[in-house]
Structures are given as structure tokens and as C-alpha cells.
Amino acid sequence: MKPNDYDIAVIGGGNAALCAAMTAAEAGARVLILETAPKAYRGGNSRHTRNFRCMHRAPLGPLVEAYSEDEYFADLMKVTKGKTDEHLARLAIRTSEECLPWMEAHGVRFQPSLSGTLSLARTNAFFMGGGKSLVNAYYRTAAKLGVDVLYEANVTHLELNGDTIEWIDFTHEDQDIRITPKSVVVASGGFQADTDWLTRAWGPAAKNFLIRGTPYNRGVVLADLLEQGVSQVGDADQCHAVAIDGRAPKFDGGIVTRLDCVPFSIVVNKDAQRFYDEGEDTWPKRYAIWGRLVAAQPDQVGHVVIDAKSLNLFMPSVFPPLKADTLEELAEMMGIPADKLVKTVEEFNAACGDTSNFHPTELDGVTTTGITPAKTNWARPITEAPFYGYSLRTGVTFTYLGLKVDENAQCSTADGPIKNLWAAGETMAGSILGQGYLAGYGMTIGTVFGRIAGREAANHAN
Amino acid sequence: MQTNALTDMNPDFLGEARRQAEICNACRYCEGYCSVFPALHADRAFSDGDITQLANLCHNCRGCYYACQYTAPHEFELNLPAALAEVRRDSWESFAWPQPVARRFHTSGGMIALALVIGFALILFALRALGSAGGEGFYAAMSHNAMVAIFAPAFILPLVSLAISLRRYWHSVGGTTLKLADITGAFGRAAKMQDLAAGHGEGCNFEDEDRFSQSRRHVHQMVMYGFLLCFAATSSATVMHYVFGLHAPYAFFSLPKLLGLIGGLLHTIGCVWMVALKLKSDRHLGDVQAWGGEIGFIALLGFVGFSGLMLYALGQTALMPAMLAIHLGAVLTFFLLTPFTKMAHGFYRLTALIRDAQRKRLQG
Numbered sequence: 001m002k003p004n005d006y007d008i009a010v011i012g013g014g015n016a017a018l019c020a021a022m023t024a025a026e027a028g029a030r031v032l033i034l035e036t037a038p039k040a041y042r043g044g045n046s047r048h049t050r051n052f053r054c055m056h057r058a059p060l061g062p063l064v065e066a067y068s069e070d071e072y073f074a075d076l077m078k079v080t081k082g083k084t085d086e087h088l089a090r091l092a093i094r095t096s097e098e099c100l101p102w103m104e105a106h107g108v109r110f111q112p113s114l115s116g117t118l119s120l121a122r123t124n125a126f127f128m129g130g131g132k133s134l135v136n137a138y139y140r141t142a143a144k145l146g147v148d149v150l151y152e153a154n155v156t157h158l159e160l161n162g163d164t165i166e167w168i169d170f171t172h173e174d175q176d177i178r179i180t181p182k183s184v185v186v187a188s189g190g191f192q193a194d195t196d197w198l199t200r201a202w203g204p205a206a207k208n209f210l211i212r213g214t215p216y217n218r219g220v221v222l223a224d225l226l227e228q229g230v231s232q233v234g235d236a237d238q239c240h241a242v243a244i245d246g247r248a249p250k251f252d253g254g255i256v257t258r259l260d261c262v263p264f265s266i267v268v269n270k271d272a273q274r275f276y277d278e279g280e281d282t283w284p285k286r287y288a289i290w291g292r293l294v295a296a297q298p299d300q301v302g303h304v305v306i307d308a309k310s311l312n313l314f315m316p317s318v319f320p321p322l323k324a325d326t327l328e329e330l331a332e333m334m335g336i337p338a339d340k341l342v343k344t345v346e347e348f349n350a351a352c353g354d355t356s357n358f359h360p361t362e363l364d365g366v367t368t369t370g371i372t373p374a375k376t377n378w379a380r381p382i383t384e385a386p387f388y389g390y391s392l393r394t395g396v397t398f399t400y401l402g403l404k405v406d407e408n409a410q411c412s413t414a415d416g417p418i419k420n421l422w423a424a425g426e427t428m429a430g431s432i433l434g435q436g437y438l439a440g441y442g443m444t445i446g447t448v449f450g451r452i453a454g455r456e457a458a459n460h461a462n
Numbered sequence: 463m464q465t466n467a468l469t470d471m472n473p474d475f476l477g478e479a480r481r482q483a484e485i486c487n488a489c490r491y492c493e494g495y496c497s498v499f500p501a502l503h504a505d506r507a508f509s510d511g512d513i514t515q516l517a518n519l520c521h522n523c524r525g526c527y528y529a530c531q532y533t534a535p536h537e538f539e540l541n542l543p544a545a546l547a548e549v550r551r552d553s554w555e556s557f558a559w560p561q562p563v564a565r566r567f568h569t570s571g572g573m574i575a576l577a578l579v580i581g582f583a584l585i586l587f588a589l590r591a592l593g594s595a596g597g598e599g600f601y602a603a604m605s606h607n608a609m610v611a612i613f614a615p616a617f618i619l620p621l622v623s624l625a626i627s628l629r630r631y632w633h634s635v636g637g638t639t640l641k642l643a644d645i646t647g648a649f650g651r652a653a654k655m656q657d658l659a660a661g662h663g664e665g666c667n668f669e670d671e672d673r674f675s676q677s678r679r680h681v682h683q684m685v686m687y688g689f690l691l692c693f694a695a696t697s698s699a700t701v702m703h704y705v706f707g708l709h710a711p712y713a714f715f716s717l718p719k720l721l722g723l724i725g726g727l728l729h730t731i732g733c734v735w736m737v738a739l740k741l742k743s744d745r746h747l748g749d750v751q752a753w754g755g756e757i758g759f760i761a762l763l764g765f766v767g768f769s770g771l772m773l774y775a776l777g778q779t780a781l782m783p784a785m786l787a788i789h790l791g792a793v794l795t796f797f798l799l800t801p802f803t804k805m806a807h808g809f810y811r812l813t814a815l816i817r818d819a820q821r822k823r824l825q826g
């Protein structure tokens with residue numbers, strides 16, 4: 001078929017796009033996926049994921065026990081501090097239960113909770129092989145359903161005329177192509193890979209941020225639609241950001257760049273000063289705030305210092321730590337003032353008390369006294385050589401500023417709904433998440449709203 | 463013989479596999495695919511022996527390659543199936559005994575062909591020199607005793623060689639005193655070729671990128687059971703010969719003939735199918751250097767079956783003595799090369815599974 005023969009164009013090639021495309025094709029529509037990435041990098045951030053959060057009233061697939069709508073919603077409210085659209089959030093939560101069997105029927109395979117993630121065995125269903133195998137399975141199923149895919153098809157413009165998208169412009173193999181599908185689904189992610197946009201929102205600090213996922217989510221379609229008056233949701237400086245290994249690549253470092261050692265460490269800035277309670281809570285509950293803490297430090301960098309006794313308490317990470325026999329040497333390797341680091345460690349050590357209750361996997365209350373900031377759990381003196389160091393930087397997962405949608409995933413302008421435009425996934429996640437993030441909820445939003453968008457787009461086209 | 467064979471291994475292969483294993487250990491997404499990952503995640507640092515054991519647990523299903531978000535062009539350049547395949551072959555070469563022949567055949571189909579020619583020549587020479595003692599059927603061409611004189615050592619020598627190799631392997635990967643449970647556990651998995659079904663039981667990602675398919679498992683089962691049937695055919699003939707005094711040639715409806723025929727067909731078709739799968743697969747996800755040697759080996763294996771069938775078909779004709787020489791030459795070559803070709807992989811894999819069962823038992 002020629003690019004113009006399709007009923008529906010789906011922009012993007014990740015989880016949300018694929019869910020929309022498969023659903024629309026099953027409803028009988030002719031669907032074309034426009035994915036800007038080459039085939040090897042198809043699947044956006046979705047190929048970095050590992051699980052999705054799923055409500056269930058009884059054991060379901062790999063999920064044990066039950067996870068009710070109310071508990072799920074309460075968990076969400078805790079992280080977003082109430083900045084949540086309750087109606088859409090509950091819709092996503094309620095629908096997640098039927099998503100799991102739907103995903104299996106479309107080729108996704110699940111596995112028991114990965115080693116080191118037992119705490120998620122009840123709430124999050126893990127994809128066997130991770131997100132890329134999910135994406136691969138969906139591409140296979142989509143192909144069987146007759147969905148066509150153009151890789152390296154970069155959408156640059158959607159022409160909005162009143163309440164209708166008239167055409168789509170994209171480039172493909174050095175050609176500018178214009179198509180006029182009846183329905184359009186936008187599932188092209190956030191804008192985090194556009195450093196200039198991030199810098200406008202965050203200030204110059206953003207230049208030092210690392211992007212955990214795909215370099216292709218540059219917000220081109222998002223910016224184009226917002227400029228034409230499509231309704232927006234969320235603030236440009238709201239995003240999911242975590243503290244990751246400072247040596248990670250600028251883009252696409254993914255899961256392996258995470259560092260789990262902070263609770264057993266002290267973290268100092270480039271002046272060798274501590275700046276936050278490293279032991280405030282268990283790491284899965286705290287790694288997201290550390291993204292922001294590090295972003296607020298000079299040069300947006302933090303340095304983690306641990307000693308020999310803590311080395312084996314956390315999951316190994318992809319880069320080996322710096323290692324030195326003395327703190328002075330370690331400071332030199334880190335490029336921070338040695339005398340100040342020694343002083344900071346001495347003060348910290350002096351503030352440590354009885355450590356006999358130390359327990360690495362529980363809030364043990366082993367705390368410092370008399371220093372600010374305090375370390376309120378796992379506070380053991382840093383004394384045993386060799387000493388180890390990691391650097392921390394802010395790693396952005398995705399941005400929240402996006403397209404505002406209703407329960408049909410439909411986009412609108414100030415004048416009302418746009419007849420043939422729907423959005424799903426990261427690009428509309430801000431409609432639900434005002435701030436904060438709940439592990440596994442991104443894939444839930446993409447799957448639920450991708451399917452809704454596909455259904456509505458097909459209804460309109462047929 | 464007691465030197466540590468690990469020191470003979472290529473440090474570049476080991477280093478590359480270790481680099482990748484460390485990335486996998488920080489990721490863990492592939493944990494459900496096979497026994498490599500749970501074994502990998504049990505460690506924080508990997509000795510050469512650990513890497514060698516992981517390599518021999520891998521059966522190159524490629525699931526973890528197509529599922530990996532870090533494959534090239536990503537700068538982490540993950541390709542675990544290839545990295546482990548290189549270590550695996552290097553381990554077989556390094557542990558093999560005797561060393562001078564060990565590194566000739568894995569990587570060279572040409573050497574296998576040459577060995578085959580020598581095998582033919584030896585048998586022809588034997589036919590000429592020993593002749594027949596006037597027996598019936600095949601024994602009209604070569605006497606039973608002459609066959610035994612040639613094939614008994616050709617069978618036992620490779621077994622001795624393999625035993626030495628596996629002993630070296632066991633010590634290199636840190637194996638300790640065996641318990642029966644280790645062995646029964648491992649055999650159960652091997653018999654079903656459970657791992658070839660992949661984590662969710664839908665097979666390998668071999669002949670068509672990330673599509674799961676049972677072909678590779680079925681082809682292995684065909685070849686293995688075909689081979690075992692042929693073996694059973696020969697064994698039953700031996701028993702009939704020595705125990706019951708029933709001498710060849712046997713009728714069509716006899717154990718040796720029926721087992722041999724079915725086995726030979728399975729085995730031959732299996733090998734052809736195996737080559738076809740290999741040709742469709744992406745070479746770069748395996749041991750690229752060993753490609754020629756592997757194809758050569760499967761060709762030899764298939765030829766053993768095929769020439770056996772031909773011998774059966776032409777057994778009553780004037781071509782029989784020639785066919786017999788060809789078949790026996792192929793069998794001889796195949797036996798003698800067993801420790802030095804891909805044929806060894808089954809033995810190593812079983813040993814690795816036993817060691818894995820032991821690891822699990824000891825780590826609780």
C-alpha cells in the first residue's frame with residue numbers, strides 16, 4: 001500500500017503506539033505506524049522497561065495475592081501528593097487487570113519477579129526478557145494483523161484546521177511525504193531528549209542531565225501540536241528523574257546505570273559537603289528524589305563514598321567503583337578537595353553511634369546524632385579501607401508536560417475535542433500524573449490509553 | 463595432565479564474556495530465559511572458571527540477544543550468545559586431549575573433510591590387507607573380527623579422551639564431589655532438552671530473528687534420537703552375534719535393520735534440516751570462526767547416516783564393498799573426531815548441567 005492508503009496513522013513505535021495499532025487493526029482499520037527510529041532502536045523508552053503495575057482481585061499470571069483498585073490508587077496518591085486526575089487514574093488502574101491477559105494474547109510473556117525485586121512480586125508483572133522482547137512480540141503480532149511500519153519516518157507536522165487534523169508531514173529516506181489519514185494517534189513520547197527544551201525549562205543545569213532512555217523522544221510532534229493550540233497539561237519542569245551512575249552514556253543507558261548504594265554511603269557534592277539524609281528511606285522509595293537533589297548541586301553531580309564493609313550490600317552496577325586505600329586518594333580520583341572530604345567523613349564518623357542494630361534491608365534506625373543533615377538509618381562510620389566511590393548524576397526518565405486527553409484518549413483545543421486526534425503513553429501521561437511516579441505505571445498508562453486510542457481511532461475511521 | 467587447562471584459554475574471549483556478564487548482572491531482564499542467568503546472578507565477580515561454566519550452560523538460543531536493549535549499535539554492544547559461544551569452543555579446544563589435534567577441527571570444515579578422506583583410505587587399506595575370511599553379506603567384504611579390531615579402539619579411545627577433558631572441565635569450573643541428585647537432575651533436563659524450549663516453552667530465536675520456534679529443538683531431538691537408534695541397531699546386532707550366535711545379514715524385520723533404518727532416516731533428515739536452519743540464522747550470534755567447522759561436522763554426521771542408508775539400499779549389489787568402505791570410513795572418522803568436534807558439546811553440556819545442579823544444591 002502507498003502511505004496515503006491507510007485509515008489510521010500512528011505516530012511512534014513504542015508500547016502505546018503498538019497497543020493502539022493492534023487494537024485498531026483488529027477493529028478492521030488499515031494502520032500505518034510511523035517510527036522515527038531505525039529498526040534497531042525501535043520501541044522508544046518501552047524497550048527499556050521491565051514490568052507494568054497491574055491491579056488484580058485474585059492471583060493473576062505471575063502476580064501473587066491481590067492488589068485492589070483502592071490500594072493501587074492510594075499508592076499513586078502517595079507519590080503524586082494528590083496531583084492526580086482521579087477519574088483517569090482510576091480508569092487506568094481498573095483497566096490494567098484486563099490488560100495482562102490481553103498482553104499475553106498479543107505475544108507478551110511474563111516471568112516471576114526478578115531477583116532483587118521481590119518487593120514488587122505482588123504489584124508488578126515482569127516481562128520475560130524485558131521491554132524489548134515485549135516490543136518485538138507486539139511488532140510480530142501487529143504484522144500478522146496487517147499493520148505496516150515505516151522506520152526512520154520522522155513526523156514533523158500535523159496540520160490542525162479547526163477541529164480536524166487535515167494532514168501529516170513526515171520525512172522518510174530523504175523525502176518529504178504528506179499523508180491524509182482519517183484518524184491520527186500520537187504516541188511519540190515526551191521531549192526529554194531535546195536538551196534545548198529541557199534547558200529552557202530547567203535552566204543551564206539541564207545540560208548535565210543524562211537521558212536514561214531513547215534519544216528519539218524529542219517532543220517534535222508535541223511542540224508542533226501545542227503551538228497550534230492543542231490543550232496542554234503539566235509543567236515543563238516536571239519529569240521523572242532519578243540519580244544514576246555519572247559515567248552512564250548521555251542517552252539510552254537504561255536500567256544498568258542505576259546505583260543502589262546510596263543508603264550505605266555518604267553522598268557529598270563537589271565541595272565534599274554532604275547535602276541530604278542518605279538513609280531517609282529504602283532506596284526504591286528514594287531514588288527518584290535523588291535525581292532532583294543532585295540536579296540542585298553545583299555542576300549537578302554527587303559523589304558516593306562507601307567503605308569495604310558495605311560493598312556487597314547492594315546490587316552490582318554496570319561500572320566498577322573507584323577504589324582507593326585512603327580517602328585522600330579517593331578524593332583525588334573523584335576530583336574533589338581531599339582535605340574537605342577527610343573532614344566531612346571524620347565529622348560523620350564522630351556522629352555515628354551504636355551500630356549493632358544495623359540491618360541492610362530494613363529501616364534500622366541506626367542514626368547519627370548532632371550533624372546536619374543527619375543520616376537516619378544505616379549510619380555506620382566510613383572506616384574500612386579500601387574505600388569506594390561512585391559519581392551520581394541526574395538521569396531523566398521522561399517529561400510530564402504533554403497533551404491533555406479525556407477518558408477516550410481524545411485531544412482537544414480550547415474550542416472542544418479534535419475529531420480525529422488521540423494521544424497515548426508518555427505524551428499524555430501528564431493528564432494523570434501531575435508529579436511523582438509509581439514504578440510500572442508508565443506501561444499501564446500506555447497500554448490502557450493506547451488500546452482506547454486505537455479503538456476510538458478505528459471507530460472514527462470505519 | 464594436571465595443569466590447569468584454564469590457562470590455555472584465550473583471555474580476549476574470557477574478557478569480553480566477562481564484560482558482558484557484568485552488564486547482564488546489573489540488568490537481569492533475561493533471568494527467565496535459561497539456566498545461564500540464574501547462575502550468573504548468583505555471583506558478583508566472575509572467575510575464568512565461572513565464565514567457562516556459564517558458556518557451557520548456554521545453548522545459543524539467542525533469546526537474550528533479541529531481547530537485549532544494549533545490542534549494537536548501542537555502545538555496550540551486547541551479544542552474549544556470540545561471546546559465550548567463543549568461550550565455549552575455546553574451552554572445548556583447551557580441555558581436549560591430546561592437545562596437538564585438539565585445535566584443528568572445530569574451526570575447519572576442510573580439516574574434517576581431510577580426516578574423512580584419511581578414514582576412507584584406512585578402511586580401503588584394511589579391506590585390501592585383511593580381506594575377507596569368506597563370510598556372508600558385509601562380512602564377505604570384511605570379516606567380523608577385522609571390523610571389531612578396527613572399531614573397538616576407535617570407540618574406546620575417544621571415550622578416554624573425553625573423560626580426560628571432562629575431568630579437566632570439572633576441576634576448572636570448581637566442581638566438587640558429586641551427589642546422585644546432581645546427576646539425576648541434570649539428566650532429566652537434558653533428556654527433554656528443556657532449555658531448548660526457552661523460558662516460556664516456545665523455543666529458540668534462531669532462523670527468523672526474534673520469532674520463537676521449536677525447530678531447533680526438534681531437529682536436535684531428531685538427530686539425537688536417530689543417532690541413538692543407529693547405535694542401538696549396532697548394539698542389538700552385537701548382542702545377537704555374541705549372545706545368541708545369530709550372525710548378519712539380518713532380515714528386514716529384525717531389530718538391527720528396523721532400528722537402523724528408522725534411526726538412519728531420522729538422523730540424516732535431521733542433519734539436512736539442521737544445516738538449513740543454520741544457513742537461515744545470523745552467523746554473528748554464534749561463534750563466527752567455528753562456522754565452517756560446524757557445518758563440516760554436521761555434514762559428516764549426516765553423511766554417516768546417509769551412507770548407512772545407501773549401504774542398506776545397495777547391500778545386495780556389486781556396489782556393496784565400495785559402499786561399505788565409504789560408510790565404515792565415515793563412521794571411523796566420526797568416532798575418532800568426537801572429542802575434537804561439535805560432537806563434544808553434548809558431553810560438556812551435560813557436565814555443565816550437573817555442575818549447575820550441584821551449585822544450586824550447595825547454595826540452597
Ligand SMILES: Cc1cc2nc3c(=O)[nH]c(=O)nc-3n(C[C@H](O)[C@H](O)[C@H](O)COP(=O)(O)OP(=O)(O)OC[C@H]3O[C@@H](n4cnc5c(N)ncnc54)[C@H](O)[C@@H]3O)c2cc1C
Nearest residue numbers: 012013014016044045046050155188213425426440442443
Ligand atoms: C530506563 C527506563 C526504564 C523504565 N522502566 C519502566 C518500567 O519498568 N515500567 C514502566 O511502566 N515504565 C518504565 N519506564 C517508563 C516507560 O518507558 C514509559 O512510560 C513508556 O515506555 C512510554 O511508552 P510510549 O509508547 O508512550 O513511549 P516510547 O516507548 O518512548 O515510544 C515513543 C516512540 O515515538 C517515537 N517518536 C518520537 N518522536 C517521533 C516523531 N517525531 N515521529 C515519529 N516517531 C517518533 C520514538 O522513536 C518511540 O518509538 C522506564 C523508562 C526508562 C527510560
Ligand code: SF4
Nearest residue numbers: 486489490491492530
Ligand atoms: S542480554 Fe541484555 S537484556 Fe538480557 S540480561 Fe543481558 S544486558 Fe539485560
Ligand code: SF4
Nearest residue numbers: 496520521523524526
Ligand atoms: S543464547 Fe539463550 S541459552 Fe544462551 S545465554 Fe542467551 S538466552 Fe541463555
